[in-house]
């Protein structure tokens with residue numbers, strides 16, 4: 001029986017087959033660990049190149065962040081480009097930016113090319129509610145337009161009021177290239193497309209470790225092993241039994257989502273008439289969007305401590321009503337949480353372990369777009385073109401200080417400070 005987290009996505013998932021666990025020995029060009037968006041996209045791009053692929057997933061396709069996500073397709077990276085510019089020479093910074101834009105277009109293209117039924121909807125709005133957010137949004141537009149990004153629309157106080165029926169916003173930026181989707185169905189759709197191209201997925205098949213050999217890698221699961229030329233690690237924040245070298249550069253951070261009962265089309269549309277996804281630009285941000293069945297999915301409340309709030313419904317429900325007072329008294333049908341993998345500099349971490357193993361993780365809340373790109377670039381390396389993957393891998397990453405035990409208290413302190421900054 002396939003295990004899935006209980007949430008609105010699993011209740012509205014497209015049908016998917018049970019994928020039997022790996023049993024015995026298998027051979028493949030590539031073994032992929034983890035069937036979220038990253039692993040499923042990698043499998044798709046590899047299989048489309050005619051390579052044989054085995055995907056081993058500890059739980060079920062989309063079990064991790066990909067089946068819990070806010071589903072917002074956001075252009076750019078979680079860090080400012082100034083961070084990239086400090087780390088890479090100018091020409092490379094531009095290429096790095098271009099890859100971030102390619103990621104957004106690629107996601108849209110994957111949905112269209114494989115006819116993935118994931119309710120893809122155009123448009124994303126970044127919204128600010130503090131006077132200092134206005135300057136930050138202006139800075140964002142200048143920065144993105146400096147890199148040639150077209151079509152951003154400035155929303156002044158009146159315009160953001162028309163775009164989002166929440167009284168607190170002072171300004172916003174609409175990005176028509178962004179959007180939102182049903183992340184579990186997107187992931188299931190990628191896996192289905194990969195299988196149609198020849199990839200083989202195994203669920204309930206946790207990676208237990210691997211060895212590099214002269215021919216490639218040997219990957220172990222409880223009931224089998226895969227001999228492959230290449231290994232791709234795509235376990236991200238949910239990675240159990242992760243190999244050394246992966247552990248310290250990403251931190252799993254808790255974030256939560258509630259779903260309202262269906263509001264009816266008119267009431268839902270009145271909240272966000274253009275139907276865009278919306279995220280505010282606070283340090284501890286809230287993000288929300290409408291669903292096809294006219295619910296509001298409202299996310300936020302990051303907790304770096306990995307201790308889930310006693311009641312997500314109560315705390316996040318109160319935040320939702322502060323944002324949209326007209327939703328006071330509306331029933332909530334679902335509440336769930338998940339872990340986002342963040343890096344110290346908030347840029348994704350791409351890299352290698354040994355000669356035959358690639359990984360990409362730490363998308364820092366921008367994974368809906370960047371995961372497809374990660375899969376594509378890892379497939380390019382296997383096919384012999386390393387340049388674009390290596391550009392992403394050039395970004396240096398620090399480990400979170402203190403190892404796993406100390407990282408948690410440090411991040412609790414950090415998140416408390418961020419919350420205080422949001423109050424100023």
Ligand SMILES: Cc1cc2nc3c(=O)[nH]c(=O)nc-3n(C[C@H](O)[C@H](O)[C@H](O)COP(=O)(O)OP(=O)(O)OC[C@H]3O[C@@H](n4cnc5c(N)ncnc54)[C@H](O)[C@@H]3O)c2cc1C
Pocket residue numbers: 033034035036037038039056057058059060061062063064065066067068069070071072073074183205206207208234235236237238239240241242255256257287299337338339340341360361363364365366367368369371
């Ligand atoms: C609540 C929430 C809201 C979010 N909102 C947004 C958003 O609005 N926009 C955005 O861009 N990003 C968002 N994100 C982040 C985004 O969802 C992730 O970046 C993305 O889904 C990561 O995909 P992935 O495939 O790399 O990882 P995952 O989806 O986590 O997949 C990893 C897979 O590896 C499997 N695995 C783990 N260990 C093993 C093992 N030992 N062997 C085999 N398999 C293993 C797991 O079971 C899992 O299925 C959100 C995340 C969460 C949790």
